[in-house]
Amino acid sequence: MSELDDLYQEVILDHGRRPRNRRAMPDGSHRCDGYNPLCGDHVLVAVRMDGEAIADVAFEGEGCAICMASASLMTEIVRGHTVPEFDQAFDAVRALVRGEPGSQEMGKLAVFGGVAAFPMRVKCATLAWHTAKAALHGATEATTE
Amino acid sequence: MxxxxxxxxxxxxxxxxxxxxxxxxxxxxxHKPMAVLDAMNVAAATSYANVHRGVHELAVRATAAYEGARADVARFLGDVDVRDVVFTRGTTESLNLVARAWGDRHLRAGSRVLVGQMEHHSAIVPWQEAAKRAGAELVAIPFTADAVYDLERYAQLLEGGAAVVVVAHASNAFGTVHPVAKMAAMAHSVGAKVVVDGAQGAVHGPPRVAELGADFYALSGHKLYGPTGIGVLWARPDAWEETPPFLHGGEMIRSVRFSGTTYADRPARYEAGTPPILEAIGLGAAIRWLEGVxxxxxxxxxxxxxxxxxxxxxxxxxxxxxxxxxxxxxxxxxxxxxxxxxxxxxxxxxxxxxxxxxxxxxxxxxxxxxxxxxxxxxxxxxxxxxxxxxxxxxxxxxxxxxx
CATH class of the missing domain: 3.90.1150.10 (Aspartate Aminotransferase, domain 1)
Incomplete structure (x- = not known):
């Protein structure tokens, strides 16, 4: 497969075209605006906690296929997990898209491995993750810087 | 071609x-033609020293080459006076110089700064900050769906008064060449200074800054087939007279005492420190190469x-x-x-x-x-x-x- 085939895998194109959980969440317990200064993309991530667990995550915003797919898959994957578990997933995703060795089983998120060949696109893949992490840790604004 | x-x-x-x-x-x-790369290499190898300092031969050669580049820029801008051509690091620094030096001296609480809504961040943000420091008001000049400034709305905005109007010669975002001469004449009729961002507009034909009606005109060398790290700020003599020095240091002084300092005449007045010598020489070579084509x-x-x-x-x-x-x-x-x-x-x-x-x-x-x-x-x-x-x-x- 070419590097472009790796980048734009069918799962990514599907989530990019039809992002899941792209909706407003007025009753969220945490929310954060995330900015990618490189391209001007902006996502708003909202989270609702149920005790220790992430009960629901949603996002709003527009961006490239990588950014939208990353946000979409993130909202699906982290539901039901605790904040420390989220932080672990965050580190694993970041290592994956930077092409750094990781020890964790990536599951569905492995589709983002192709990003590593496109250094200028790493921030597209991490914007929603940065924003969700900042939301979970009480910040209201995040960037990929 | x-x-x-x-x-x-x-x-x-x-x-x-x-x-x-x-x-x-x-x-x-x-990208840069060999003429530019060669000119910089030759200067570095044969004519390199600090400029305007020292009496030795290499200082003489370097100064001649550096000032020769200034003459190339002056010719390019429409045969303007070389004394009105100041070298900077680029358009961004040129625009910051105007906002910091001219803006901080002349903006007052309640002054209005009209900046085009289509402008590059480097034309907007320095004036946003200058307006904040002075308590002045930053006002956007709107544009139409064709990416053309709305001159009726602009005229209405000018009726409210303006200290300065900031507009590009041409838009980097959409490509429109703006009617700068007309907008400048309108600005001048209410006594506003006109700052023109020439980063895009200067590189597709000599800009003839005086006819354009600019009071300040900024450009970058690297978009003009020259090197990075070199830019130009040109201003009308009366606009320079109203502009205090921006950076202070060597080269830009006449006499320094702890009791007070007097400053050199322009252009040295605005070129504190060792300038980008080889880059200026490269820019001069780019202009001559373009004239050759x-x-x-x-x-x-x-x-x-x-x-x-x-x-x-x-x-x-x-x-x-x-x-x-x-x-x-x-x-x-x-x-x-x-x-x-x-x-x-x-x-x-x-x-x-x-x-x-x-x-x-x-x-x-x-x-x-x-x-x-x-x-x-x-x-x-x-x-x-x-x-x-x-x-x-x-x-x-x-x-x-x-x-």
């Missing part, structure tokens, strides 16, 4: 991702190729190029239905095609146009019809892959 010109640009024979490079990003920065030929080439580009883009299904104002510099800003510019850019890159994607450092312009980002293809003296054909073919690949 032909292979003989392209052959003088070693960077253009690069291969990227196994494909010949198609350079459609001249508006971000232009001939500006009439360059303008004719770029005008023809721009029409070819826009016609070609009109044949691409689902493509909208934005900002249809004329006249224009040779660039097109466009969107493809349903495909984000970053994805367009990554696929084109794998085809060897370099375009700019994003907000082009003009977020207010994008927002007013109802866009977050566009893809921008820009042309220059080295561009050929084949570059446009490659772009159209590349966009078909984008559509097949992501459409």
């Amino acid at each position: 032909n292979d003989a010109i392209r052959a003088q640009f070693p960077a253009l024979s690069a291969t990227v991702h196994g494909r010949p490079l198609v350079w459609l990003d001249s508006a971000a920065t232009a 001939g500006w009439n030929a360059i303008v004719a080439h770029e005008t023809g190729l721009t029409a070819y580009l826009l016609d070609a883009l009109d044949t691409v299904p689902g493509l909208t190029w934005i900002g249809r104002g004329a006249p224009r510099v040779p660039l097109a800003s466009f969107v493809l239905d349903g495909i984000h510019p970053h994805d367009v850019g990554s696929v084109l890159d794998r085809e060897g095609i370099a375009v700019r994607t994003g907000h082009h450092c003009a977020q207010p312009a994008m927002e007013a146009m109802g866009r977050v980002a566009t893809t921008r293809a820009s042309l220059g003296v080295t561009s050929v019809p084949g570059d446009v054909d490659a772009l159209v073919a590349g966009l078909a690949v984008v559509r097949r892959r992501l459409g």
